[in-house]
Amino acid sequence: MIAGGIPLGDVLLASGALFVIGLVGALLRRNAITIFLSIELMMNGANLAVLGYAAALNSVEGQVVVFFVIAIAAAEAAVGLAIFVALFRHTETIDVNRINLLKW
Amino acid sequence: MTATRLVFDAAAALAILFACVMVVHRNPVKSVLALVVSFFALAVAYVLLAAPLIAAIQVIVYAGAILVLFLFVLMLLNVPEEGRQGSSRPIHQVLSGAAILVFGAALLALLRSHGATRAEPAAFSAAGPSDVATTSRLLFSEHLLSFEALSVLLLAALVGAFALARREDQA
Amino acid sequence: MTVALWVVPALPLAGFLLCILLGRRLGKGFVSAIGVGSVGLATVAAWTRLVPYLAGSGAPEVERIAPWIDAGNFSVDISLRLDPLSGLMISFVTFVGFLIHVYSIGYMKHDETDAGYARYFAYMNLFMFSMLTLVLANNFVLLFVGWEGVGLCSYLLIGYYFEKDFAAAAGKKAFVVNRIGDFGFLLGMFGLFSLFGTLDFDGVFSAAASDPARFGPGLTVVCLLLFVGATGKSAQVPLHVWLPDAMAGPTPVSALIHAATMVTAGVYMVTRCNVLFRLAPEAMLVVAVVGGVTAIFAAVIAIAQTDIKRVLAYSTVSQLGYMFLACGVGAYVAGMFHVLTHAAFKACLFLGSGAVIHALGGEQDVRRMGGLARRLPVTYRTFLVAALALAGIPPLAGFFSKDAILTGVFAAHRPILFALGLFTAGLTAFYMFRLVSLTFAGEFRGTPGEAHHVHEAPPAMTLPLVVLAFLSAIGGFLGLPEVFGERANRIGAFLAPVLPPLVIPGREAADHHLPASTEWLLMGVSVAVAVAGLLLAWKWYAKERGRPAERFKARFPGLHALVADKFRIDELYDRLFVRPFAWLARVLWKVVDVLLIDGVLNAGAFVVELTGDALRFLQTGNVRNYALTFLLGVVALVLFVLGGM
Numbered sequence: 001m002i003a004g005g006i007p008l009g010d011v012l013l014a015s016g017a018l019f020v021i022g023l024v025g026a027l028l029r030r031n032a033i034t035i036f037l038s039i040e041l042m043m044n045g046a047n048l049a050v051l052g053y054a055a056a057l058n059s060v061e062g063q064v065v066v067f068f069v070i071a072i073a074a075a076e077a078a079v080g081l082a083i084f085v086a087l088f089r090h091t092e093t094i095d096v097n098r099i100n101l102l103k104w
Numbered sequence: 105m106t107a108t109r110l111v112f113d114a115a116a117a118l119a120i121l122f123a124c125v126m127v128v129h130r131n132p133v134k135s136v137l138a139l140v141v142s143f144f145a146l147a148v149a150y151v152l153l154a155a156p157l158i159a160a161i162q163v164i165v166y167a168g169a170i171l172v173l174f175l176f177v178l179m180l181l182n183v184p185e186e187g188r189q190g191s192s193r194p195i196h197q198v199l200s201g202a203a204i205l206v207f208g209a210a211l212l213a214l215l216r217s218h219g220a221t222r223a224e225p226a227a228f229s230a231a232g233p234s235d236v237a238t239t240s241r242l243l244f245s246e247h248l249l250s251f252e253a254l255s256v257l258l259l260a261a262l263v264g265a266f267a268l269a270r271r272e273d274q275a
Numbered sequence: 276m277t278v279a280l281w282v283v284p285a286l287p288l289a290g291f292l293l294c295i296l297l298g299r300r301l302g303k304g305f306v307s308a309i310g311v312g313s314v315g316l317a318t319v320a321a322w323t324r325l326v327p328y329l330a331g332s333g334a335p336e337v338e339r340i341a342p343w344i345d346a347g348n349f350s351v352d353i354s355l356r357l358d359p360l361s362g363l364m365i366s367f368v369t370f371v372g373f374l375i376h377v378y379s380i381g382y383m384k385h386d387e388t389d390a391g392y393a394r395y396f397a398y399m400n401l402f403m404f405s406m407l408t409l410v411l412a413n414n415f416v417l418l419f420v421g422w423e424g425v426g427l428c429s430y431l432l433i434g435y436y437f438e439k440d441f442a443a444a445a446g447k448k449a450f451v452v453n454r455i456g457d458f459g460f461l462l463g464m465f466g467l468f469s470l471f472g473t474l475d476f477d478g479v480f481s482a483a484a485s486d487p488a489r490f491g492p493g494l495t496v497v498c499l500l501l502f503v504g505a506t507g508k509s510a511q512v513p514l515h516v517w518l519p520d521a522m523a524g525p526t527p528v529s530a531l532i533h534a535a536t537m538v539t540a541g542v543y544m545v546t547r548c549n550v551l552f553r554l555a556p557e558a559m560l561v562v563a564v565v566g567g568v569t570a571i572f573a574a575v576i577a578i579a580q581t582d583i584k585r586v587l588a589y590s591t592v593s594q595l596g597y598m599f600l601a602c603g604v605g606a607y608v609a610g611m612f613h614v615l616t617h618a619a620f621k622a623c624l625f626l627g628s629g630a631v632i633h634a635l636g637g638e639q640d641v642r643r644m645g646g647l648a649r650r651l652p653v654t655y656r657t658f659l660v661a662a663l664a665l666a667g668i669p670p671l672a673g674f675f676s677k678d679a680i681l682t683g684v685f686a687a688h689r690p691i692l693f694a695l696g697l698f699t700a701g702l703t704a705f706y707m708f709r710l711v712s713l714t715f716a717g718e719f720r721g722t723p724g725e726a727h728h729v730h731e732a733p734p735a736m737t738l739p740l741v742v743l744a745f746l747s748a749i750g751g752f753l754g755l756p757e758v759f760g761e762r763a764n765r766i767g768a769f770l771a772p773v774l775p776p777l778v779i780p781g782r783e784a785a786d787h788h789l790p791a792s793t794e795w796l797l798m799g800v801s802v803a804v805a806v807a808g809l810l811l812a813w814k815w816y817a818k819e820r821g822r823p824a825e826r827f828k829a830r831f832p833g834l835h836a837l838v839a840d841k842f843r844i845d846e847l848y849d850r851l852f853v854r855p856f857a858w859l860a861r862v863l864w865k866v867v868d869v870l871l872i873d874g875v876l877n878a879g880a881f882v883v884e885l886t887g888d889a890l891r892f893l894q895t896g897n898v899r900n901y902a903l904t905f906l907l908g909v910v911a912l913v914l915f916v917l918g919g920m
Binding site: 005006007009010011012013014016017018019020021022023024025027028029031033034036037038040041044047048051052054055060061062063064066067068070071072073074075076077078079081082083084085086088089 | 106108109112116119120123126139146153154155157161162165166170173174178180181196203207211212215238242243247250254257258262264265269
């Protein structure tokens with residue numbers, strides 16, 4: 001499937017790669033902020049895939065979707081970081097391994 | 105192999121490269137900066153995919169606001185570099201690695217079966233129906249309700265972030 | 276103006292409701308007026324309806340009040356029936372009931388609180404309602420409703436003094452033993468329905484009469500089952516054990532329920548079903564034998580009892596045996612006649628004993644009585660008349676009814692039963708005059724305190740005594756034997772429509788007609804036996820102050836103990852039935868309920884707890900573990916989708 005000369009497969013491959021890299025970071029890092037960053041990366045991977053399909057199917061709706069996703073990511077980042085700040089004040093650490101107050 | 109494709113591949117490669125840097129680097133500030141570069145590369149890719157509005161928003165909002173926010177918090181909390189040893193428990197690493205591999209393979213298989221498919225769309229140009237004017241018109245007509253709801257959401261996030269991060273001994 | 280039939284039981288029902296709901300607040304005067312007035316009005320209503328009926332042909336008058344059950348091919352209405360039999364029953368049930376209610380005012384007034392007084396009259400009224408429903412019912416189901424109702428009221432009233440353990444236990448015993456009989460009755464009803472497809476009296480009896488050969492052995496079984504119910508309700512052997520203990524209730528209750536009305540329900544039912552019984556001769560034989568055995572058995576026990584009410588209780592059991600003996604040999608008229616006369620004189624005797632107990636401030640042991648004839652003249656004289664009637668001394672009522680029974684047994688060619696009945700008549704006279712002598716003759720054997728306290732009963736109590744004694748005296752003339760003339764047996768003529776002629780398969784119509792000379796002979800013999808018993812008792816207990824009895828007791832101590840202890844039947848039942856059931860109940864409780872059922876439930880809870888304990892280790896608190904779990908789930912999903920494609 002060609003979109004302005006770019007094969008859809010390429011786009012999806014790139015998107016998949018970004019997603020998997022983000023996954024690696026989310027699972028294997030200890031720093032909470034870094035984990036959050038990896039999650040943002042995963043979201044971007046998804047955005048890329050959506051835009052690829054939007055271009056391939058000649059639809060503008062896809063862009064609207066990505067628009068909303070970015071806005072929501074912004075809100076989420078704000079609230080998430082606020083939580084980190086509050087958490088850090090209490091626990092003095094950002095190492096997820098050590099934040100385990102909900103342990104049985 | 106058209107020019108567009110070439111540029112796209114380059115931009116994508118760049119994005120992926122700096123994503124890897126972000127994931128690997130120990131210093132969180134350097135991670136954020138690597139991600140910023142990655143996002144810029146992605147913006148280029150978006151332009152090539154005939155989504156100029158989104159590209160602009162990606163730069164302004166994502167790279168320019170969200171990641172800057174991350175930086176602010178990093179500075180505020182004075183987060184140290186991540187130590188080397190005991191990054192995670194071995195069982196966790198093994199399982200995660202295995203899961204990721206399987207996931208990656210599955211994704212590839214999915215791509216293979218789905219990526220090259222049926223209908224041939226009409227080729228379109230960057231100044232075609234998917235320019236800023238069209239997108240905006242769509243946003244303000246069909247998706248107006250969602251748009252307004254989004255603004256309310258941002259307001260709520262604002263208030264929420266403020267409430268959460270506030271020092272408790274203040275009134 | 277014809278009074279509707281339903282008014283008769285409805286009046287006591289209204290009395291019950293008013294007394295139970297308002298009685299406590301409105302005081303004894305209100306309760307007396309309502310409780311007694313309702314029964315009085317019911318008596319008036321019943322007699323108003325009866326008097327024109329008496330002059331009629333005796334055809335049944337059915338009043339259908341409302342439809343009740345209609346399920347598939349089973350349909351039963353609430354309908355009442357007035358025919359000679361039910362008319363006879365309501366005539367004395369209402370009137371004797373009224374007299375006893377009047378008596379109760381005097382008897383219950385002093386000792387009871389307002390609440391207790393209201394409760395008493397409420398239950399008495401409820402009893403009247405149930406009994407009248409039983410008697411007026413036009414089908415077996417409504418009859419059974421009344422049947423159960425009187426059982427319930429019996430329990431409530433026996434256990435009236437429920438704070439006393441013995442009274443509460445006696446109430447329970449009465450109810451449980453009755454229930455055993457009721458179970459038989461219920462099975463009998465099921466049998467009736469399966470045989471005849473209906474439980475309506477007219478339906479069942481006409482179907483049976485029109486085609487007797489068809490129903491054969493099934494009918495015998497059904498009749499026996501129905502008789503089991505009668506055995507329970509009318510205290511025949513072996514279900515007689517509740518009646519003596521029932522004396523724990525107030526004396527008017529004993530008079531009404533356990534002498535005049537409830538216990539006769541069994542006899543009424545057997546007479547009502549005479550068509551069925553006559554078509555099942557084996558069942559009738561069983562009825563006669565049970566009646567005869569009960570009569571003599573209870574009379575023997577009565578001789579050795581020392582509680583005034585217990586003597587009368589066993590006497591009731593014995594007389595009920597006579598009634599069933601009569602029904603069992605086909606002398607249904609004689610049986611019902613005895614029901615009528617027995618109601619009069621037994622009620623009089625019980626109320627009289629109540630007056631004696633009341634005079635002595637609660638003493639019931641005859642060994643501590645004596646010499647009361649002078650102090651309690653009205654009580655003594657009415658008691659004497661009633662005792663003479665019970666003993667069968669002419670021309671009092673009891674003589675004619677008992678003689679009718681014995682004549683009937685003789686005419687049915689049952690020599691052994693006749694001998695039993697005759698001997699029991701002698702025993703009856705003996706124990707009655709033992710009682711009269713010990714209570715009223717000789718010197719007073721009680722405490723000086725009691726001697727001071729002795730006084731004749733108030734008019735509310737003595738007036739019913741006089742009325743009942745009078746009825747005991749003249750009642751016999753309703754049923755004079757045939758020797759006195761063609762139309763002498765008025766009650767026989769009256770009840771004739773209820774006893775239709777039947778063709779019994781396999782038997783020719785038996786000739787039960789006796790020549791006049793035989794009848795006179797029988798009458799003479801029964802009088803002689805009764806007088807002999809009377810004189811013997813008088814000699815032993817009045818003249819010689821009971822010394823011959825003491826000598827007898829000394830010579831046969833074991834025998835005397837056995838008889839005085841009512842042949843230890845209660846102990847036998849305790850060992851045979853009560854203890855095993857108690858054991859079973861305990862096992863069901865400790866093992867089945869606690870161990871099994873509770874155990875299963877607790878085990879379930881335990882398993883849940885165990886699972887929870889195991890699962891909580893999933894909550895590590897570590898976010899990365901959770902993320903990994905997410906991923907594993909997603910991988911599984913993806914593989915699943917991929918596999919599907």
